[in-house]
Amino acid sequence: MERLRSQGPMTVEAYMEACNTYYYATRDPLGAGGDFTTAPEISQMFGELVGAALTDVWRRAGAPANVRYVELGPGRGTLASDALRVMRSAGLSPPVHLVETSPTLRQAQAALLGDVTHHDAIGDLPGDSPLLVVANEFLDALPIRQHVGSAERHVEWIGTGLAFDRDGEIVETSPARDEAVRALSEGLVALGGVALVIDYGHARSARGDTLQAVRSHRFAPVLDSPGENDLTSHVDFQRVGEVAQDAGAFVAGPVEQGAWLERLGIQARARALANASPARAGEIEAARARLCRPDQMGSLFKVLAIHSPEWPKPAGL
Known part of the structure; x- marks a missing residue:
């Protein structure tokens, strides 16, 4: 607010970056007591299948001994913990590298995972060995620009509050x-x-305003309480694929998360967990449904693989 008063309107990109930088640096936003819950927090099955998919593609690539596990925006480390457990049971025990800037979440990750190496940015990762990378709900939190026609959209201070300087059909980049x-x-x-x-x-590039704010597991007005809400936008998977291909990588997908998890065997894993803990059978099935059903996370969430030309594409895509 002080910046807006002293410097004038700021772009949506600058607003989102400022809000999320403060937001993630000052709290653990995950879980029932936080603002949102991600797939790894819903069920161990999610991370386990990610680990199985990475192990499988590693084997088909010739099982290089010097591979590293990398996660971008790893939250509390829950996904990594579940994925690495499966990988280690299959004979793959890679060093763990996490791209994370939040001091609060870094502490939680180290407590859960033990020996990890943190990095501030993707460009800081080691450049001497193949990478097994997971980016779950990472890209959605990166800042976006919004345009209405040829004009970039800004946030401004009007009277006693914040407002957008223009409305209309929005194009996001x-x-x-x-x-x-x-x-x-x-x-x-x-x-x-x-x-x-x-x-x-969305699988295909499209016009429209997808900027959203979440607080206490409910949607909130985007311009309310700057820095106290989680600001995200929908990922344009077509654009992600184009950028990756322009860089020389191969792309597989996107496919819907529910279909991907089903192809990897989530139903069989759910049955095994339920047989081992019959009292939790209902809970396990509810988690599977939440991850896979089209009216929950199954269709809105997508999975896309980026891989080097020498490596095969992961299973399920």
Whole structure:
């Protein structure tokens, strides 16, 4: 607000970046006591199947001994914990590298995972070995630009509150997202490896306003309480694929999350967990349904793989 008063209107991109930088640096936003819940927090099955998919593609790539596990925006480390458990049971125990800027979440990740190496950006990752990368709900939090016609949309201070300076048919772009995908893809082409990008969004580029705010597991007005809400936008998977291919990487997908998990065997895993813990059978089935059903996370969330030309595409895509 002080910036708006002193410097005038700021772009939607600058507003989103400022809000999310403060938001993620000052709290653990996950779980029942936070603002939102991600797939790994819903069920161990999600992370386990991610780990199985990475192990499978690693084996089909010739099982290189020096591979690293990398996660972008790993939350509390829940997904990594479940994925690595499966990978280690299959004989793959890679060093763990996490791209995370939040001090609060870094502490939680280290407590859960033990020996990890943190990085501030994708470009800081080691450049000497193939990468097994997971980016679950990472791209949606990167700042976007919005245009109405040829004019960029801004946030301004009017009277006693915040407002957008223009409305109309909106076109969204994200230079920050493009930069992240390009850096990731160039690393995979140079080093070998694969990335699983899992997020909510649309398979084809489309016009429209997808900027949203979430607080206490409910949608909130985007301009209310700056820095106290989680601001995200839908990922344009067509654009992600184009940027990756322009960098020389191969792309598979996107496919809907529900279909992908079903192809990887989530029903069989759910049955095994229910047989081992009959008292939790209802809970396990509810989690599977939440991850897979089209009216829950199954259709809105997509899975796209980016891989080096020398590596095969992951299963399920």
